[in-house]
Amino acid sequence: MREIEPEFTANALTVLQRRYLKRGREGEILETPREMLRRVAEHVASADRLYDPEADVEKLADQFYELMARLEFIPNSPTLMNAGRELGQLSACFVLPVEDSMESIFEAIKNTALIHKSGGGTGFSFSHIRPHNDVVMSTKGISSGPLSFMRVFDVATETIKQGGTRRGANMAILRVDHPDIIKFITAKQKEGVLTNFNLSVGLTEEFMMAVKEERDYPLVNPRTGQEVKRLPARRVFDLIVNMAWASGEPGIIFLDRLNRDNPTPALGAIESTNPCGEQPLLPYESCNLGSINLSLMVRPGTDGLEIDWERLGQVTVRAVHFLDNVIDVNRYPLPQIEEMTKGNRKIGLGVMGFADFLIQLGVPYDSEPAVALADKVMGFIRREARTASATLAKKRGPFPNWEQSIYANKIELRNATLTTIAPTGTISIIAGTSSGIEPLFALSYVRNVLNDDELPELHPLFLQIAKERGFYSPDLIQQLAKRGSARGLDGVPEDVQAVFATAHDISPDWHIRMQAAFQKNTDNAVSKTVNFSHEATVEDIRKAYLLAFDLGCKGVTIYRDRSRSKQVLSLSETEGRLPEGTLAPRPRPRVTAGTTEKVKTGCGNLYITVNRDEHGICEVFTSTGKAGGCPSQSEATARLVSLALRSGVDIEAIIDQLKGIRCLSTVSRKNGGEIKVLSCPDAIGKAIEQNFKHNGNPVLTLNQDIGFEPDPEAKCPDCGSVLEHSSGCVTCPACGYSKCS
Secondary structure, eight states, rough: OOOOOOOOOOHHHHHHHHHHOOBBSSOOOOOOOHHHHHHHHHHHHHGGGGGTTOOOHHHHHHHHHHHTTTEEEEOOHHHHHHSSSSOOOOOOOOOOOOOHHHHHHHHHHHHHHHHHHHHEEEEOOOOTTTTTTTEEEETTEEEEHHHHHHHHHHHHTTTTTTTTTOOOOOEEEEEETTTTTHHHHHHSSSTTSSSSEEEEEEEEEHHHHHHHHHHEEEOTTTTTTTEEEEHHHHHHHHHHHHHHHHHHHHHHHEEEEEEEOOOOOOGOOOOOTTTTOEEEOOTTTTEEEEEEEEGGGGEEEEHHHHOOOOHHHHHHHHHHHHHHHHHHOOOOHHHHHHHHHHHOEEEEEEEEEHHHHHHHOOOOOOSSSHHHHHHHHHHHHHHHHHHHHHHHHHHSSSOOTGGGGGTTTTOSSSSSBBOOOOTTTTHHHHHHHHOTOBBBBSSEEEEOOTTEEEEEEOOHHHHHHHHHHHHHOOOHHHHHHOOOOTTOOTSHHHHHHHSSBBTTTOOHHHHHHHHHHHHTOSSBBBOOEEOOTTTTTTTHHHHHHHHHHTTTOOOEEEETTOOOOOOOOOTTTTTTOOTTTTTOOOOOEEEEEEEEEEETTTTTEEEEEEEEEEEEEEEHHHHHHHOOOOHHHHHHHHHHHHHHHHHTHHHHHHHHHHHHOOOTTTTSSSTTTOOOOOSSSHHHHHHHHHHHHHHHOOEEEEEEEEEOOOTTTBBOOTTTOOOOEEEEEETTTTTTBOOOO
């Protein structure tokens, strides 16, 4: 029988050639994509001989090859890269312990280097390290705290290129009741800090109840187990929310929920996850991940396409067999990792292509039917996976720690966990489908090609429907390349607009509800990004976090479009509590209307622009004429006034503070129709007052184009295309660059 030839897209071939195919000493490519899949299939199938010397490994290898060549299932990147090769490290996810001793900390740093070199990502809980300024008994000195050691991990990661193909990625988690939690929450307030870490605060049920009841909660020194102070839970929660609004970090992890589903609590508590948060693991555990391509799990029915349940079941069973075999043929970077991984045999089977799956079925992502489908499909996969694991257990025995697990004397399973929703940024490009369970990021994006030309690419399903229904045009492509979304676009039928939802078309509550639907049927956790528009408020983020808690999510990662690091709410380091009345400015609006006044001062002409949005006066700008003057002081005054206006400070109080300030250089006579002023601040105050009293005489001023506008700084370091924030990760849809997958 002739072997199936995989049909990769041009993008997929680019990714494979850049990052996956075997190369020689001079960098020359030594294998084709088909040969890569054959290499992986044969190596993974060989594990069957460990359990049955007479096993038909060649037949199984053909089945594994076909599974991947049809693009129905793709394992995680290290398996594709390293299976059947000298390195042989096939796991993507690791968690390492960090205890409260110098020996443990630097042992963890050494082990991190080994894991990153082999192509894996690492997660840590720093909650056991004593806080800053705590006593060190052995030296009678004081501790530098967990943040200082995190910087050492970060520097070590920066120096290591993972296997020549992947950059190191880390997750750092600190319990919300650690005395250094405020330093941790605000650690990335300054850009360029801890760039190789994703940060998540470990929230407890006790803390969340304290937030809802607006009461204090204790901070506990991990060295002594004693309470050292109390903080208002609501204000700490608000600090987390403000930081996430400003920069996307920290995320949140619900620790008690991770441990509610811990299959082996007798072996210890789960305190950390892998870098994208979807894989809770015990110290020294690793996990092997793989994803089913849901976009291929459809078939023609009487009323269009329908779900091919039979094929989905077959792929699930074979994928469980594949991932269980990976555990046996893997080469582990540390003996402790091999022992823990083989003791629990955790696997993480997930999905990709969910957005394309919904589109083919004609179901809008942000709808009740879509949430119901998520529940139904993932529930089916979980049941089929558990049946497959039980079948393997009958042939090979349950996982060695089964008697210490929650399954003891109930059901024998080969694997302690079976399902995970992981980010699939790179492997979804290989499979030619949408990423993970995310909605489409955009219907069109610009890909940079080798001659530095920019090539707009349209989503193939949208292109197909546009041509079939007669609304395709070159102008449409250009509009979509600029906007990203079809919603609200003239000429696109409303039903098509509804089905082709993009990440920023969908309200945050639908993102959360979809995550919760998948989490309901996932043993481990769900990696997903809740996308917010640039105009989203701090309150919007707060509501999303609380909804995620109420709906049973295990964690949340958010990203507000074009967010920047800003000065936000902070706790007093000396008092350990929030200063009363601390404020954070709302975002600058996209469109403002305002007036410009020309004021004659002793230093020359001063031009004062006062702008409004729907909430009222929101900003002030100043510029000076050719005569000079003190433009820096005027600009500084205007910036501070704008900050105060968008922070909700009473406008009349601002006016009162500015009016009456005198400067000897400024004329004090009324000159024509100009404002009589005593100084530049006095002029600004009077200009605001005049606009406030007369409600302005607005002239429309566009600060930026309305519509889809990617973050100008979010450019791929490899090819220069726009990066996507999805599945708790940052990936490039053009070349496959990924920060963490």
